[in-house]
Amino acid sequence: MKVTVIGGGVAGIQTALALKGLGLKPVIIEKEDTLGGKLRGWHKLFPTMTPVGEVLEPLLRELREQNIPIMASTEVLGIETDGVITSHGKVESRATVVCSGFDLFDATLKEEYGYGIYDNVITSADLERMMNNGKVALVDGTQPRRIAFLHCVGSRDEKVQQRHCSKVCCVTGVKQAIEMRRWFPQSEIYNFYMDIRMFGSGYEEMYRSAQQEHGIQFIRGRISEAAPVPGGKVQIKAEDTLIGRPLKMTVDMLILLIGMTAGCSNSHWAECAGLEQSDSHFMRPLNVFEGNVRSALPNVFYAGTVTAPKTIGESLNEANAVAFRVAEYLKGL
Amino acid sequence: MIDFGFGVNTARAINMDTNDLDTAREIFDRLPDLQTCIACGSCTATCTAGAITSFNFRKVHTLVRRGEYGEAYAEMSKCMLCGKCRLVCPRGINTRGVVMLIKKKLGDY
């Protein structure tokens, strides 16, 4: 039986593979011209520093070997009970799994940090791209001597309508700080955080090693503003809340750990299929226990970051879980 | 110079551009464990000296790590070296060692 999978990121790919493994006929609809989603362009994965290719390539290879049909460069216009309306016509199916993922927070909305205005203010995604390209440097090509990371940019922030915790940025900040230490052994590296949330296996250990072995300094306080200093540097202000005094410093590079925001297509899903969104505009699953991959509609399912920020591992797990739920549903028809 | 009947307030911010961070670096190069402090405050909660004076071990070593050395020697001198803080530290930091090292490095500050 035919099942449409909306989105060809890791969650969508694994969902399709798992559905196929259960004898169903998945078809992946992807709006971009290539699969892989946000993972493409990322460099290494926490907490093991695994190169992205080691996760993504086998998935793509498997997809090819299984001959799973892919409709790339295709927009989904509507979700119906008997299929999905796309920019290339109707795809008939008995069930739909929405794996449309998340969007990266647009750091220009936090104007006070000057992203897009000050040269050496970059985002965590920019840094991954730089590392992928094999060159991490300031705009003038020189090496940074003092680097600051700012956690929670576009997370836990009502000013930009992002109340939720994006979950993965804390450990990404720790991972990237360690990577920067390897790039620039002589540099000073500071991570400005509000809370450090090391929820996964191996994360706390990585945090500790960042402090102890890599000499990363963690300062508890949110940067309130960044301002330009001659020579392309930026001055940042924060409170060292564990001391209770304001703190300022000039850094060569400021890296904003941008959060995960709800995918821009979520409101469209809500509108066209009558699905519900949560406060932060992620899709609301039926419930967060045994119904976490189901929607309020019996034929529409979710996997991955369409419902909340998640790690790669969690998204892959949900993909396997959703295949099981879909099969269960189709058997009952 | 004219006396206008008021003074100009001095800046309170910790200035990481002008503070001497070398001594701080020497301290945590010797005792990298200190960097793993997660500011839980159990050392201060249990501190014999902190129970009767304003001594706050967690805050003083954080100030030292930011290059704020004023008072640190005098503050650390309040420590009775009982070692209870080391027993309670969840990160296993050699807190008595930190006290002695800060006093040694900052004695002449």
Next chain:
Amino acid sequence: MQKRHSWKEFQKEIADDHYFYVRSCIRQNFFPGSEQAFLNIMRNDLGKDVFEDPRHTSCTGIGYHSDIVPLETIMTVVARQFALMTEAGYENLTSSCITSFGIYTEILETWREFPETLERTRESLYKATGRTFEIPKNVSHNSDVIFHNREQIAAQAKLKLVNALTGEPLRVVEHIGCHYAKIFPSKGIGGSEFPYVLAGMIESWGGEVVDYPERRHCCGFGFRNYLVQANRGYSVANSRKKFESMAPYKPDFIVCNCPGCTMFLDKWQYTLAEMEGATYGADNRGIPVLTYEEMAGLVLGYDPWALGMQMHQVDVEPLLDKMGVDYDPSSKYLGKKGKFIGAPSKAAVNSSTADKYYRIKR
């Protein structure tokens, strides 16, 4: 600074003509020519209709921010200004003062969100004065209006914000009053982080905007802080933080759109020079501080002494010379009909005093 583009997203509607004008309480003392310059520029250079009712009063914002005037009272005073505007048949209010602009904006928002407070204010005003009023269609600050007309002023310019000798753009520090956009970012051109209202004028008139680390920092005015002598160190310290931060960029002048900021960035340079011997401009002198009307006036070829620039604490002559302004240095302290208006004693902030060169007439 050329990369700051967010101002395009923070646009507000600025009325094009027929303004009801309300003044600031303190500007006429500290920068006495600026408000008249605004009226002259609007009426004579731009051909706009600006009406002023001599019966309008202080908005009482200073009293309000110093905990002397209660909210109900200031709402009624503001309502009275609106009543005068309604009676005169105007709908577009434009305010000379940033604090007043903040007050008007905040009160209108309060009335919008809590309509019962509007009804109570209407009642209070009617009981006290028998007046009624309409809500203004448009509220702007005078700097918004000048910004709105900046290209026309550029077209009529006699001078540019350019060093007349080198042809280099003048380096200008712009300072925006906190109550312009920090309360309601959407009510300020460019928002609160990258306000463009003064930067836009500077760029249109040939100058170069200096972005420096403490650009967004408050001047330290703070109402109750400077009102109490013993607390003035708060205010001076904040201004000093800004001066220290901008000095390395060697600005040719500072321009502000708030009465308090203009006053303090000018006067506190004198205070700091006398208290600490510190000056922040070239040649151990201060950095001239201008109002945006003075800046516009110089660009349009107004005489600096007619603009009231002799009343500044920091001498403006170095800037006038740099710009190539045609003026008579010796008549600095000659008022109307050549009458000597008095001259200040020498101050450390102007250590190379102008009269050394200019044989100032008495």
